[in-house]
Amino acid sequence: MHPMDFEYVSSPTLSDAVRQYTRFAQLGKRPMYFGGGTEIITLGRLHQVNPDAVIDLKPIPETQVMAVQQGQLVLGGSITLTQITDAPWLGEAFPLLQETVHEIADRTARNKITIAGNICGTIFYREAVLPFLVCDSKVRTYGPKRGKERSIHRVFNREARLEPSEFIVQLVTDETARTAPFVHIKRRKAGRVGYPIVSAAAIRIDDRIRIAFSGVCPFPFRSSAIETILRQRGLTVRQRVDQAIQRIPSHLILDDYEASRAYRTFVLANVLEEILQRLGGA
Numbered sequence: 339m340h341p342m343d344f345e346y347v348s349s350p351t352l353s354d355a356v357r358q359y360t361r362f363a364q365l366g367k368r369p370m371y372f373g374g375g376t377e378i379i380t381l382g383r384l385h386q387v388n389p390d391a392v393i394d395l396k397p398i399p400e401t402q403v404m405a406v407q408q409g410q411l412v413l414g415g416s417i418t419l420t421q422i423t424d425a426p427w428l429g430e431a432f433p434l435l436q437e438t439v440h441e442i443a444d445r446t447a448r449n450k451i452t453i454a455g456n457i458c459g460t461i462f463y464r465e466a467v468l469p470f471l472v473c474d475s476k477v478r479t480y481g482p483k484r485g486k487e488r489s490i491h492r493v494f495n496r497e498a499r500l501e502p503s504e505f506i507v508q509l510v511t512d513e514t515a516r517t518a519p520f521v522h523i524k525r526r527k528a529g530r531v532g533y534p535i536v537s538a539a540a541i542r543i544d545d546r547i548r549i550a551f552s553g554v555c556p557f558p559f560r561s562s563a564i565e566t567i568l569r570q571r572g573l574t575v576r577q578r579v580d581q582a583i584q585r586i587p588s589h590l591i592l593d594d595y596e597a598s599r600a601y602r603t604f605v606l607a608n609v610l611e612e613i614l615q616r617l618g619g620a
């Protein structure tokens with residue numbers, strides 16, 4: 339069978355999407371939810387994903403919401419990265435998110451890539467999740483047990499943790515966190531487009547720095563141990579940075595065609611130092 343030979347259905351409502359997913363699964367087919375489709379098409383061509391059917395979530399109105407409701411920013415999972423970068427008001431409402439997603443892929447790909455697709459993708463960088471991790475955002479999902487709202491830390495641990503027919507509907511972020519002083523730094527092997535050697539998103543809130551990383555390990559993460567070390571007084575910045583890096587098991591630090599483990603560690607140290615300087619933690 340041709341790798342791209344799958345059935346396409348588009349869902350108009352939350353419950354229809356789950357119904358379609360369940361129907362395909364009961365017929366013994368492999369269904370997948372479909373956001374921008376960039377990864378499904380790219381990995382499909384490489385035979386790394388092979389759905390029998392895809393269910394497009396973009397027509398569902400709840401997944402297209404972009405609004406501030408009682409101080410909370412609600413972003414639908416089907417919003418594309420370009421919609422985020424091109425909304426001037428988001429530059430005030432969630433500048434860290436805007437800066438972070440602006441560095442993902444190139445504009446042509448960002449026109450298609452959705453926030454939920456990035457967060458739930460197989461390609462492990464998932465950089466769009468970083469701002470939501472540091473802001474302790476909430477995730478609204480829909481699945482067989484209907485709608486749920488949970489902390490991002492329960493829904494995402496290295497990768498999205500969803501039930502088979504469950505999908506991301508919206509991400510919800512409080513004002514205090516999303517408007518806090520922030521830094522995003524992405525270092526690549528070369529140029530202005532490409533996967534990160536290190537991508538880090540940080541905010542300063544309640545006099546503490548919160549920080550999440552992509553590109554360091556084969557999954558994005560936020561570590562309370564690292565955050566605790568970074569705010570220790572009585573140590574130089576360099577000592578804090580070195581101790582923070584020691585908290586990452588070295589075998590988990592990527593060693594690949596983008597960068598060797600040693601070089602990635604060196605870049606990470608510089609990124610951490612710069613974040614401490616810029617957020618006033620030095």
Ligand SMILES: Cc1cc2nc3c(=O)[nH]c(=O)nc-3n(C[C@H](O)[C@H](O)[C@H](O)COP(=O)(O)OP(=O)(O)OC[C@H]3O[C@@H](n4cnc5c(N)ncnc54)[C@H](O)[C@@H]3O)c2cc1C
Binds near residue numbers: 380415451
């Ligand atoms: C040219 C290019 C450059 C890239 N550069 C970067 C980069 O610099 N940094 C980075 O982090 N990533 C990068 N990526 C990876 C990209 O962000 C992911 O592949 C992402 O999955 C694509 O989003 P999509 O909306 O097209 O996903 P899709 O292909 O539609 O879906 C991807 C996966 O997410 C699932 N999914 C989609 N929507 C939902 C939902 N609402 N709920 C639950 N599951 C869902 C699908 O079932 C599928 O498993 C790049 C990709 C490309 C093609």
